[in-house]
Every structure is written in C-alpha cells, then in structure tokens.
Amino acid sequence: MIKLRKRPPVPPELLLPKVSKRKKYLEQIINNANYPSSKDFTPYWRGPVKTAIWGHHRGKCCYCERKRDNNRESDVEHFRPKTEIKDAGKPGYWWLAYEWKNYLFACKTCNEDHKITHFPLLPHGQRSTGERTSLADEHPILINPIDENPEDFIEYSWFTIGKNGLLVKMNGTDPDGRGEQTITIAGLNRTPLMRERATRIRRMDLIIEMVKIGQKHPDLSVADLARDMIQDLTSGGSKFAGFHRAYFRAAGFDAYVSTN
C-alpha cells in the first residue's frame, strides 16, 4: 500500500438528479425503520465513475497494489461499507453510497474475499449513524491511502519458509495496531501475494549490483540507467511500489526512490 494522490473533482455522473433521487429513496427506507439491501443501491459508481477512480489509482488495487483491468476482476470499493458493517450490523453507511470521497479502486480478491464489510474503529471512536453525525469522531482502524500515508504504518520483511520459498510479508508498525489490522482486513499477507512480491527481489538485486558497478566505473552510463530503473519501480504507478521503495531504502538507496 502506498499513499495515493489527492482525489480529482467529483465526476459529473455522480451529480445527476437520478443519483440524489436514489439517495432519497434510501432515506425513506431508513425512515420507515427498515434497512436498504444490496439491490436497493443502484450501482451508479460503475461506468465512467469507475473509470475515473481506476485512472486516479493508475490501474492498481489500493490495497495489494496489483494492476487490474477496469472491466475485470475489480470493484469500486466503498471504504465505509454501504449495506452493513461487520461487527456493528445494519444499516451500513448508506448515505455515503454515492459519495465520491468514499470510493477507492480495489481488486475483487481484496474487496470481496477479505475486506467485505469490515470497518472497525479504534476504542475511542464514535460510530457515525447518519448524515447528521460526524465522521471525524470515528477514528477508523482501516487506513485510507488517499487521506493517510500507509508507509507510516506498514513495513516489509522477507524470508524463506520451507516449500513456499522466499516470501515478502507486510508488518504493522504503529502502536495502535492500525497497520497490522489493515493488513489483516485486506488479506495482504495471503500466501500467493507474499510469493508474488518476492519474485521482484531478483530484479532489484541486479539493479543494486548495477549501481555498484556504476560507482566503480563512472565512465560507463550504467549508474544512470540503474537510477532510472529504481525510479520506475518505485513510482506510484508501478505494481508493488510500496515494497520496492522499502527494499531500495533498506539497501541504502533512499535518494533514488521516487515518491510520486
């Protein structure tokens, strides 16, 4: 996980009258002491809205940082779940179902197999129950990569375990356990993902060797090339940029790491 850029302006499709009409319809259900079900939420977040959030995330899942096609194996993820909240029950944050600021782009594995409707709060957090209650007092555990920098909460370690071979694990670092719980909620230490991250190490080791050769032989342009490669692998649009940044920093190449 890495910090994402500021949100672009709200796509015009979310400002259409049909969207506010649907929100009023949801409000009526709540006022009648019922709970809206999944089918009550017309998915106006699909189509151009999804394309906009996908583009903003540079085609990457906000949690696992794998590239995903806009039309396949991906979702608009409601950061605050709309239908229900795991451990808090129904309703969910129905009034945020069409809020641009509540959307992230995620792969189906992170969203549908792991995060689902999880949205725990820190012990002192006050659950918001409607539009008139504050979100600022909630203090969510889950890290929103647009509002906060996940790299302040998460680090990486790499090791070999039996038949699994080399694995790259994410570890939470903050005293409140938000990093660790975010990793658990989004399933970021699932074995295939830990293995896939590890496949990047060989390439990074070769680049580090290139830098060292370049330092010994300044007449060759190999150091510049290696620096460009590090910048590429650590830029926000690169798959697993968060791990690449941590690995190059651990090797002493912080100055070459891109944070864009």
Ligand SMILES: [Zn+2]
């Ligand atoms: Zn994912």
